[in-house]
Amino acid sequence: MSGFAGEPSVVVARLAAAHLSKRYGHVAALNDVSVEFRPGLTGIIGDNGAGKSTLLKIFSGVEVPDEGAVLIDGEPVLLDSARASRRVGIESLYQDLALVETMSIAHNIFLGREITHRIAGLRLIDRRKMRQVADEALTKVRIAMPSSRTGVRQLSGGQRQAVALARAMRFGARVVLLDEPTAALGPRETAAVLGIVRDMADRGETVVMVGHNLPQMLELADNLLVMRAGRVVATPDPRTTTLRDLTEFMVGSLD
Amino acid sequence: MSTLAEAGKHNGDIVAPDPQASALDSRRRLTGTLSRDVLIDIALVVALGLLMAIFGVASSGKEFLGTNIVAIFDSGAILGVVAVGEVIVMIAGALDISVGSNAGLVTAAVAEVMLHQRNDLPLAIVVGLLVGALAGAINGLAVAYLRVNAVIATLATYSAFLGAALLVTNGNQVGVVSSFLATLGTGSAASVPYLVFILVVVVAIAMFAMRSTLAGHRVYAVGGGPTASRLAGIRVQRYLLGVFVVSGLCAAVAGVMLVGQTGTAQPTEGSVGLELTAITAVLLGGTGLTGGTGTVLGAVLGVLVLSTLDNGLLLIGVPSFWQEVATGGLLLVAVLLQDVGGHRARWRAVRAARRRAARSGAAMAVRP
Numbered sequence: 001m002s003g004f005a006g007e008p009s010v011v012v013a014r015l016a017a018a019h020l021s022k023r024y025g026h027v028a029a030l031n032d033v034s035v036e037f038r039p040g041l042t043g044i045i046g047d048n049g050a051g052k053s054t055l056l057k058i059f060s061g062v063e064v065p066d067e068g069a070v071l072i073d074g075e076p077v078l079l080d081s082a083r084a085s086r087r088v089g090i091e092s093l094y095q096d097l098a099l100v101e102t103m104s105i106a107h108n109i110f111l112g113r114e115i116t117h118r119i120a121g122l123r124l125i126d127r128r129k130m131r132q133v134a135d136e137a138l139t140k141v142r143i144a145m146p147s148s149r150t151g152v153r154q155l156s157g158g159q160r161q162a163v164a165l166a167r168a169m170r171f172g173a174r175v176v177l178l179d180e181p182t183a184a185l186g187p188r189e190t191a192a193v194l195g196i197v198r199d200m201a202d203r204g205e206t207v208v209m210v211g212h213n214l215p216q217m218l219e220l221a222d223n224l225l226v227m228r229a230g231r232v233v234a235t236p237d238p239r240t241t242t243l244r245d246l247t248e249f250m251v252g253s254l255d
Numbered sequence: 256m257s258t259l260a261e262a263g264k265h266n267g268d269i270v271a272p273d274p275q276a277s278a279l280d281s282r283r284r285l286t287g288t289l290s291r292d293v294l295i296d297i298a299l300v301v302a303l304g305l306l307m308a309i310f311g312v313a314s315s316g317k318e319f320l321g322t323n324i325v326a327i328f329d330s331g332a333i334l335g336v337v338a339v340g341e342v343i344v345m346i347a348g349a350l351d352i353s354v355g356s357n358a359g360l361v362t363a364a365v366a367e368v369m370l371h372q373r374n375d376l377p378l379a380i381v382v383g384l385l386v387g388a389l390a391g392a393i394n395g396l397a398v399a400y401l402r403v404n405a406v407i408a409t410l411a412t413y414s415a416f417l418g419a420a421l422l423v424t425n426g427n428q429v430g431v432v433s434s435f436l437a438t439l440g441t442g443s444a445a446s447v448p449y450l451v452f453i454l455v456v457v458v459a460i461a462m463f464a465m466r467s468t469l470a471g472h473r474v475y476a477v478g479g480g481p482t483a484s485r486l487a488g489i490r491v492q493r494y495l496l497g498v499f500v501v502s503g504l505c506a507a508v509a510g511v512m513l514v515g516q517t518g519t520a521q522p523t524e525g526s527v528g529l530e531l532t533a534i535t536a537v538l539l540g541g542t543g544l545t546g547g548t549g550t551v552l553g554a555v556l557g558v559l560v561l562s563t564l565d566n567g568l569l570l571i572g573v574p575s576f577w578q579e580v581a582t583g584g585l586l587l588v589a590v591l592l593q594d595v596g597g598h599r600a601r602w603r604a605v606r607a608a609r610r611r612a613a614r615s616g617a618a619m620a621v622r623p
Contacts, residue, residue: 082485082488083488086487086488094486098480098482098487099483100476100479100484100547101479101480101547102478102479102480102547102548103475103480107472107476108483111483111487112484112488112489113487113488114469114472114473116469123468124467124469125467125469125472
């Protein structure tokens with residue numbers, strides 16, 4: 001997991017941004033941001049308004065940059081919709097989760113990618129198969145879950161997050177984006193969800209996580225990216241960086 | 256750092272079963288595997304049986320059952336077809352107020368084609384269905400692509416379609432001479448009216464489409480979580496457009512049935528007002544206004560309950576004005592009953608909180 005943003009490397013990054021800029025009126029949310037993300041867990045930290053969420057939104061196709069490009073495996077890709085982003089293998093977990101409340105766990109895991117079979121030209125859904133696969137996927141998420149037929153409405157915050165993560169894992173996403181996945185969770189559920197995230201990174205997926213909890217980030221991430229006022233200001237090594245260093249990167253000099 | 260160590264960089268530590276989750280599982284066992292939809296369907300069938308029994312006894316027996324049950328289905332057939340379109344729109348989280356005047360416009364179109372194209376019935380029916388579908392597409396385009404609120408968009412087209420129907424017919428009733436349509440509208444086979452056959456076919460197709468096809472499944476997804484569906488790559492706008500076209504098509508079928516039943520184009524009579532009764536039936540059938548829930552079967556059972564009520568009250572000699580009152584009362588009671596679980600849970604929680612507060616002498620009560 002060597003060779004992070006800026007460092008010369010022979011391996012082409014899974015996901016990269018080249019000279020991304022995004023303005024909202026007079027505010028520059030992103031200002032010429034170039035970064036590379038490699039397999040493992042990369043944590044993005046920064047103060048409010050630093051541009052973290054804007055960067056993630058561009059990767060997930062929700063926002064389109066004013067300038068610059070997103071690269072997948074070194075090739076520029078046009079991400080003009082959530083659909084386009086998903087098609088190139090980017091799976092996003094949104095802060096508000098993006099689950100259909102009225103549907104079951106299984107149907108949420110397969111949302112937009114339902115298992116179907118064709119009979120006389122009609123695409124019929126295969127509920128049993130989806131339930132089976134979903135139940136199997138749920139055993140991997142380290143958090144106690146009811147049957148996959150249960151409605152998402154009846155789940156706790158951590159369980160919902162686990163459903164969203166199971167969905168990302170199930171479809172072998174090449175890049176998983178997480179925007180504060182534990183913001184609304186209690187300590188136990190936070191631990192479980194972070195466990196799932198860590199598992200994904202250990203399996204060699206490229207996981208990008210925005211977070212506010214600095215000690216957590218230092219402990220968990222393989223790489224760190226600090227943003228301030230729309231720019232990437234530092235890419236410290238989490239093994240050798242202190243909390244004080246991080247805070248200083250985030251807000252400028254502490255003195 | 257203990258929680259983090261737990262979350263850890265090591266695999267294999269499973270979090271202990273969540274008590275909340277197991278409580279949830281046992282609650283599911285209590286209600287069996289019956290979903291809310293199935294429970295509502297059962298309740299509607301029971302209500303239907305009760306109504307029939309009450310009216311059967313009140314009208315002193317045999318007269319009510321037998322031929323009258325056929326009459327109930329017959330009078331509900333046209334409304335039923337409209338309600339099928341309406342429930343699909345409502346499952347998608349929208350509403351279609353224009354279905355009644357759309358049906359009226361279709362009758363006008365059918366009548367005009369018959370009048371000017373030497374009674375070419377197949378052509379008239381094709382034009383009628385096209386007009387209905389096109390009217391639905393206008394609604395769909397306005398709601399899905401121009402992002403007009405569905406209530407406002409279809410309220411506007413309700414008025415526009417009605418006006419168009421009056422323009423086409425010059426405000427007159429236009430007679431339609433077709434023995435085929437007349438037979439369709441008033442005839443029967445083995446004492447089952449042809450209109451009921453049409454209803455059964457429409458309901459069967461709709462139930463299959465909504466339960467088993469990918470398109471139907473996604474209509475539920477789009478209605479239950481439009482944002483989540485869009486982010487999951489589902490083309491939400493297309494599905495919205497689609498449900499309005501289906502609803503327009505159902506209104507068109509109802510319009511053709513109406514021409515058969517009455518032998519005339521009915522720009523207003525018999526068609527306008529269908530929308531509100533259809534929405535009532537859909538709500539009775541357990542479909543909410545928020546989308547993502549409900550069933551075609553529930554809506555049809557709702558239609559049958561309404562026609563049974565009308566039919567029965569008429570039979571036992573209750574003045575027709577009371578029928579409207581009874582319909583309204585029924586709707587209120589049904590919607591309250593459907594939510595009774597939620598209300599009870601909240602009440603229990605509130606009462607428990609008050610008891611706790613009283614025990615601990617909470618300051619809240621003291622505050623002026």
